[in-house]
Each structure stands twice: as C-alpha cells, then as structure tokens.
Amino acid sequence: MNNPKNIKESVKEKYGQIAKGKIGVIPSITSCCSSDSCCVGSDSTVIDMSSRYDKADMTAIPDGADLGLGCGTPTVYAELKEGMIILDLGSGAGIDCFVASKYVGKTGRVIGVDMTEEMITKANENKKKINAMNVEFRLGEIENLPVDNNTIDRVISNCVINLVPDKKIAFSEIYRVLKPSGKFTVSDIVVDGVISENERKDAALWAGCISGAISRQEYLDIISITGFRDTIISSEKKYDYKLKSGGGLYSITVSGTK
Ligand SMILES: C[S@@+](CC[C@H](N)C(=O)[O-])C[C@H]1O[C@@H](n2cnc3c(N)ncnc32)[C@H](O)[C@@H]1O
Numbered sequence: 169m170n171n172p173k174n175i176k177e178s179v180k181e182k183y184g185q186i187a188k189g190k191i192g193v194i195p196s197i198t199s200c201c202s203s204d205s206c207c208v209g210s211d212s213t214v215i216d217m218s219s220r221y222d223k224a225d226m227t228a229i230p231d232g233a234d235l236g237l238g239c240g241t242p243t244v245y246a247e248l249k250e251g252m253i254i255l256d257l258g259s260g261a262g263i264d265c266f267v268a269s270k271y272v273g274k275t276g277r278v279i280g281v282d283m284t285e286e287m288i289t290k291a292n293e294n295k296k297k298i299n300a301m302n303v304e305f306r307l308g309e310i311e312n313l314p315v316d317n318n319t320i321d322r323v324i325s326n327c328v329i330n331l332v333p334d335k336k337i338a339f340s341e342i343y344r345v346l347k348p349s350g351k352f353t354v355s356d357i358v359v360d361g362v363i364s365e366n367e368r369k370d371a372a373l374w375a376g377c378i379s380g381a382i383s384r385q386e387y388l389d390i391i392s393i394t395g396f397r398d399t400i401i402s403s404e405k406k407y408d409y410k411l412k413s414g415g416g417l418y419s420i421t422v423s424g425t426k
Pocket of ligand 1: 176179180183234235236237238239257258259260261262263264281282283284287308309310311325326327328331332377
C-alpha cells in the first residue's frame with residue numbers, strides 16, 4: 169500500500185464510489201459523508217471535517233456539489249477578484265469552483281482538475297444545473313497538471329494534497345502554473361505526531377485524509393523550498409482524533425505567493 173501508484177488507485181476507487189453515491193465500499197466514509205462529514209478512521213471513528221460557507225457563497229453551490237469532503241474554505245482567504253483565472257486542485261463535485269466562479273464573474277475563468285472520472289462527470293452535471301459558463305472541469309493529476317506554465321492567478325484546493333503521495337511535486341506543479349506574483353490558498357490536513365507504518369499502509373485511512381498527512385513543519389518547509397514567499401496560515405482547526413502515536417490532527421488553510 170506504500171507504493172504511490174497503489175495509493176492513488178485506491179484513492180481514485182474510493183472517490184469514484186463516493187461520486188456515484190454507492191454505499192458499502194467503505195461504509196464508514198459513505199455514512200459520514202451523508203451526514204456532511206468527510207474523513208474517518210478505519211475503526212469507523214467519524215471525524216467531522218466538513219467546511220462551512222457563508223449564506224452568500226452557499227447560493228452559488230448547486231445541489232449535489234457539496235459532498236461534505238472539504239476541510240476548510242480556501243475561497244474565503246484567496247483574495248479572488250473579477251476577471252481572475254482560478255485553478256482548483258482535486259475539485260471533486262465542484263463545490264469550490266462554483267463559489268470561485270461567483271467572484272471572478274463573466275470575465276474570469278475557473279478550472280477544476282480531478283483524477284477521478286466519476287467526479288468529473290458529477291461536476292459537469294452540477295455545472296449544467298446552474299449553467300456555469302465560466303467553469304471548466306479537466307480530468308488530470310495534480311502531479312502533472314493539464315495546465316500551461318504561468319497562466320493562473322490563484323490556485324485553490326480543499327482537503328486534497330494530503331492524498332497526494334509526493335507533496336513536493338504537488339507544490340512544484342502549483343508553482344509552475346501560477347503567474348508571477350500569483351497566489352495559492354489551500355485547506356489541508358496536517359498532523360503534530362508520527363503516523364505509524366501500519367497507519368500509512370491502511371487504505372481507508374489514506375482515502376480518509378489521515379495517513380497521507382504530514383507534519384505542519386514539513387508542509388511549510390516544502391512550500392518554502394519550492395520558492396513561495398509570504399506564507400501565512402489564515403485558519404486552523406483541531407480535530408478530536410488521536411493518532412496511534414498520540415499526536416493530533418489539524419486542518420489548516422495556508423497561502424503563499426510565487
Ligand atoms: C477529499 S476529496 C475533496 C473534493 C473537493 N475538493 C471538495 O472539497 O469537495 C479529494 C478529491 O481529490 C481528488 N484527488 C486525489 N488525489 C488526486 C491527484 N493526485 N490528482 C488529482 N485529483 C486527486 C479525488 O479524486 C477527490 O475528488
């Protein structure tokens with residue numbers, strides 16, 4: 169399970185099942201998602217990582233786009249403006265793309281990228297419901313983004329980079345596609361303890377946004393080594409979940425500038 173290819177296949181399979189609304193593959197994930205929560209432990213401990221948007225932003229989200237899979241509200245801190253080009257990594261059913269589309273307006277554009285075909289299908293169905301002309305979904309991997317160099321004003325992402333086996337590649341891809349002075353804002357899971365080998369090997373814990381998480385310091389180091397400046401953590405939440413080592417689990421929303 170430690171092999172990056174296996175991890176990604178397993179993540180893809182689980183999120184494909186979630187997109188299709190199938191129950192039973194990971195019953196604990198399905199049941200917690202249906203109650204607006206995201207990630208769970210393999211012992212079926214439910215951790216409510218769901219994000220909350222304000223009323224005005226909620227009006228931009230069509231039915232079926234909020235699968236309860238996020239762990240923050242990156243659009244709140246991303247300084248989105250009319251006319252900007254936004255890229256959402258691991259866009260799922262499109263929730264943050266639709267919120268972003270409201271801010272960038274007709275003169276802007278939002279691109280959502282996700283590696284799970286079923287999520288792209290679901291996101292496109294949701295797009296049709298509200299005729300979101302400035303939103304486009306692309307099937308692709310964060311490690312090899314289907315996006316040209318230096319073309320994006322803002323990269324956003326919600327509870328996804330923890331699922332990517334190589335976070336250095338993820339952040340170097342973010343750097344590559346951002347315009348000079350462009351900014352990323354991601355909400356993600358970090359830990360303040362050690363994830364044991366057994367936890368790392370647990371496929372349900374990976375898909376549940378736990379086993380792939382790294383420490384906050386490691387996360388910030390990768391951002392800094394990639395070349396980003398002005399890194400800031402704008403929001404933080406501690407979950408009621410203990411790793412086997414006793415360490416804790418947090419969601420943070422972090423921004424940096426190219
Ligand atoms: C926890 S869900 C979050 C979805 C969405 N951001 C939200 O808040 O509802 C993670 C999403 O990231 C996608 N994903 C995971 N790893 C990825 C990768 N390496 N490249 C592209 N998409 C990925 C999954 O397919 C899934 O749709």
